[in-house]
Amino acid sequence: MQTIKFLDLQRITASFEPKLTTAVHKVLDSGWYLHGQETRLFEEEFAAFCHVSECIGVANGLDALYLTLQAKKDLCSWNDGDEVIVPAMTFIATAQAVVRAGLTPIFVDVTENALLSPSLIESVITSRTRAIVPVHLYGQTCDMDAIMKVADKYGLFVLEDAAQAHGGRVEGHTQRVGSLGHAAAFSFYPGKNLGALGDGGAVVSHDKILAERVRSLANYGAKEKYNHEYAGCNSRLDEIQAAILRVKLFRLDADNDKRRQIADLYRKIITNPAVKCLQHDSVYHIFPVFTANREALHQHLTEHGIQTLVHYPLAIHEQPCMQDYVVPGTSFPMAVKIARTELSLPISPVMTDDEVSAVINAVNSYTPL
Numbered sequence: 001m002q003t004i005k006f007l008d009l010q011r012i013t014a015s016f017e018p019k020l021t022t023a024v025h026k027v028l029d030s031g032w033y034l035h036g037q038e039t040r041l042f043e044e045e046f047a048a049f050c051h052v053s054e055c056i057g058v059a060n061g062l063d064a065l066y067l068t069l070q071a072k073k074d075l076c077s078w079n080d081g082d083e084v085i086v087p088a089m090t091f092i093a094t095a096q097a098v099v100r101a102g103l104t105p106i107f108v109d110v111t112e113n114a115l116l117s118p119s120l121i122e123s124v125i126t127s128r129t130r131a132i133v134p135v136h137l138y139g140q141t142c143d144m145d146a147i148m149k150v151a152d153k154y155g156l157f158v159l160e161d162a163a164q165a166h167g168g169r170v171e172g173h174t175q176r177v178g179s180l181g182h183a184a185a186f187s188f189y190p191g192k193n194l195g196a197l198g199d200g201g202a203v204v205s206h207d208k209i210l211a212e213r214v215r216s217l218a219n220y221g222a223k224e225k226y227n228h229e230y231a232g233c234n235s236r237l238d239e240i241q242a243a244i245l246r247v248k249l250f251r252l253d254a255d256n257d258k259r260r261q262i263a264d265l266y267r268k269i270i271t272n273p274a275v276k277c278l279q280h281d282s283v284y285h286i287f288p289v290f291t292a293n294r295e296a297l298h299q300h301l302t303e304h305g306i307q308t309l310v311h312y313p314l315a316i317h318e319q320p321c322m323q324d325y326v327v328p329g330t331s332f333p334m335a336v337k338i339a340r341t342e343l344s345l346p347i348s349p350v351m352t353d354d355e356v357s358a359v360i361n362a363v364n365s366y367t368p369l
């Protein structure tokens with residue numbers, strides 16, 4: 001029996017050849033490995049792709065989130081401990097970036113789609129609330145209209161965590177994820193829809209002043225060489241990764257379409273009443289299903305040679321590192337429900353029709369005990 005991998009990165013990389021090898025060799029031969037032409041061009045191309053004016057390549061997605069919050073904190077003189085609203089269901093980086101910037105994460109429960117619930121935001125806003133970080137989880141686009149409405153009403157900064165949603169759109173519109181808030185953070189971790197062959201990240205925004213501060217913070221607090229205005233850090237997207245990302249960006253929309261086609265088949269042909277899919281429009285970084293006895297479904301799929309993962313087994317307020325920020329008496333039932341029942345099926349632009357059918361058949365043949 002052939003194993004169907006959760007994500008076949010080897011096959012994804014091979015599908016871009018020989019372009020990746022050519023791009024890497026070009027950088028090798030250039031003798032210029034950081035802060036060069038490839039990074040500058042990628043920044044331009046990715047900004048245009050996201051329909052924004054500014055893009056800063058950084059070392060990873062966590063840095064993209066952290067640097068944006070730190071830049072905004074510095075520019076607007078936020079105090080240590082000021083509050084930033086994050087969803088209770090996301091990857092840990094969203095909340096850790098807040099803590100790293102000396103700010104306090106305030107958890108808000110999610111909708112059944114695992115997206116920050118706009119109607120719950122207002123109830124946690126205090127005089128110390130400064131920002132909201134909606135996460136386009138699994139590749140779905142958050143209800144940004146509703147979130148921006150609350151943000152405008154209270155003068156809050158909105159940072160999209162777009163690490164799972166490169167190329168995503170507002171359903172029925174041309175607007176892209178990354179252009180819907182005041183700034184957005186992307187990760188180019190190899191498994192993302194736009195993935196490097198190593199670490200990478202980017203901040204995008206319409207805000208020139210914010211972008212300039214992020215760029216400077218990521219460069220030891222210097223706008224020009226050896227003149228360090230702030231205590232910054234070193235966070236760079238390197239030339240080899242930028243060259244690789246330029247090759248892959250060119251095909252991102254087509255790759256996302258392929259993911260959508262597979263998701264449409266999953267949704268249409270998975271008819272097992274014990275397994276629930278989401279209906280929300282998405283670029284399908286992840287295809288989550290929900291089932292009462294997740295371990296049994298995982299076991300069943302493993303026996304059929306299908307790899308699955310869980311995104312994510314703990315809600316953010318359940319993570320050991322976040323216990324200082326859990327307000328007594330609060331609960332996040334939807335985030336917890338998702339953490340207990342979610343299972344992610346294989347999905348990627350390089351899956352074959354046979355693999356897609358095998359996944360569907362295996363899910364449909366599952367009978368809960």
Ligand SMILES: *Cc1c(COP(=O)(O)O)cnc(C)c1O
Nearest residue numbers: 060061062091093094163187189
């Ligand atoms: C991947 C991811 C990040 C962090 O990206 P890294 O590049 O791994 O630091 C942040 N937020 C979300 C939602 C992610 O999925």
